[in-house]
Amino acid sequence: MTLDAEVQIDRKVKKYGGHVSKGDVESTETTGPDNLESDWKPTKESIAKDLNGDATSTFWVGSAYLVPSAGFQPIMASFSDVYGRRRVLAMALALFVIGSIVGCLAHNMATLLAGRVIQGIGGGGLIPLATIIITDVVPLRPRPKYAALVQASMALGTMLGPLIGGAFLEHTSSSTGWRWVFYINFPLSTVAGILLFFSVRFKRGGAQLRAVDWFGQALFLASISIFLIGLSWGGVQYTWESYHTLVPLCLGVGGIVATVCWEILGTEHPFVRISVLQDRSALAVYAGSIVQGILMYGELYYISVYLQAVKSMSAVMTGVGLLPVSVALMPTSIVVAIFISKTGRYRWALWFGWAATIAATGVTIILDSDTNTASWIFIFAFVGFGHGVLFNALLISAQASCAAADAAYAASMYTFFRTLGFAIGVIIGSTVLQNFMSMKLHELDLPTAIAQNAEGFIETLKTLASGSALREGVLTA
Template sequence: MTDIVPLRQRPTYNGIIQMAWALGTITGPLIGGLFAEHSTWRWVFYINFPFCGIGLVMVPLVVRLHAERASLKERLLYVDWTGGALFIASTCSFLIGTTWGGAQYAWDSWRTLVPIVLGVGGIIGTLCWERYGARNPFIRLWLFKNHYAIAAYVCAILQGLLMFCELYYLPIYLLSVRSLSPTLTGVGLTPITGALLPTSVLVGALMTRLGRYTWAIWSGWAVTLVATALLILLSTSTPTYGWALLFVPVGLGHGLVLMSLNFCVQALADTKDVAYAAAMYTFLRTFGMCIGVAVGGTVFQNRLLHYLTTSPMHLPNPESVARNAEGFIAVLKALPVGSAERRGYEEAYAESFRNVFEVLTGVAALGGLASVFIGHASMDRELDSEHVLQRGGEGSN
């Protein structure tokens, strides 16, 4: 899109893609729940193959771009293999340590500290390599050229962390505390996706018309902060209409931030670096998603272990339950409804979710603070690309 659509028009075109994404995002959890409940869970993965096949056939037939290309050998040599290997290894090491901490092993255990230290050291080493050693760095540090850009990329990481952690743990809340089936859990996410996607499309159209994005970023983080704080209210007694209404602002906030940040980083980048900025945004948001699951898992497991251990009901096997919290949901649902043991587990789960959302509220506040440092840059710039669309055998811009 950065190659064939001018920046000012990009949000509108991206809205069209968002509508296609809407169909999958809304129906995906429902279909996945139906598979998990009425068939084998493996169909959650099998169903992807025909769509991959369709894409594999359609892309070369429909996406017909013309640009000068180097040989395969030159392109392989162009890839920053060393930087990529360093970054993947170090981030995996860091995530392993943070996931194990307090749940698998104690925080002061060498099994927890060594992966974290190696991960942090590896990330620092990666940045040094990208700055001084790589001929074609895959992390283009010059994209972080001013405080506007740095703040935008920090917001991308935090927004990915928030969104994926919420989309991961809210279904677990519905499955465990609310005892919904996998199918109804998929339906339960509809208030989020149903608000997120139309908001993204509308924001894209408004940014194209107004030529500004800061209003969407600032208002989006404000709504996200309030929405995340409201999730702290979720409990064992929250009625269906209550949690459904609490989910709607989550979608609104992320819809505002998701679209506006994407084109903010492109507007802040130099014309020759716009494609790299778009890729960096996606990369850092995805990195935030990975961190979000690790952070959420660490907080949830540690707090669940605390509540199970200190419960006056003397619930059995607290360590085993905390380590396998998702797997234990099936056992939890098999317990007699209304029994003291089941209520004890549900209350422990609910309190643990509350602590997760308290941490995420702090993350949302940090994101809102970072967004204050994002300034305006003009979206009115001419398209400068070596790629040319081909129509009927002829090239045209």
């Protein structure tokens, strides 16, 4: 299957009568919206200690960003059709900065989480619009090369985030170290804003304000948020049989179904283009994007738990331990993009990428306290390699399976489903970790309450005497 056979491309960039610098897109992405969680893992314990956060609020330091980031992506893409790419991108960047200001000034968990939510809304615009702009101005055949630059920027942020976050913790005072994770966004966002002002020259979108599906967007955002909240509570804060868990899960699913029905039957201007979702190939790609997001963030987010808890690494060394993932992901993504661009074929990358990703995910099961350094470095690099192959293959296949006029929207749907997978991956990973750890601790006659705040127990674990029953039991669990 070739790209040329599937999609006829107008090779002249004329739709918006302007230009975009690839540097602007790269800078926006490197600022961190798509990989903001990478530098949070080593800092959450410090935040919880400084702001007196409990296990639930500490967990939501990560998810408070991911949930609105996922939910707002289709909405921001829809707004960009009305107000233009540049205006919405600038608004998203402003929201991201405002959220960073709120976060760095926070003196309690509620304020911090509010800042993270605002950051997430901003990220909901930055993430898809970087891809949409590339789709607008670059023909499909050479597009993988430009998309690879964005993916490489994301990988660079993933690589540097844990190192920077860990360094802030170890080389600044305990009361302010975690705030530098917010401070660093300001110079990066300034650079992105300058490039945005001088590089992006798009005319206002052609759609009208009355074409915005306000009800559908509100229903969708509420439904997806309620569903993810219920998912995060299951087996952790409440049992799976509890109405506290079942009610939000059922309401969320029902709301999502109602949103789909509304988009098909209830509005003339749906913010979800049903035509993009009617193709079976596109549906398979979007499903794959969710699965990849779940696997990637489920692995990345909790590999750091393994390094800190089982391998007793410091915050900085945890960042170093995550480098094999990014070092493998970044060049792999670029090389695959070049091959797709030159050959016009992408199905081989999908098959090979999924095979490698599934194999790498399976191999992580052998990680334990006795795994030597060379082995876990190889496993982490294998994980990065598999995801690196899939990144651009999924994006290009999503765009190739739809009409040329829907290519930009298909790109935004890809980033939405991938980010939704990120959010679900973190939530499921936390739930699985705590539930299985509780079960194992119960089998060993150890306090199961440790599992309810497993991440917060890491620093205590490091102080326990080597060989003690509690330490060995927790490591085994």
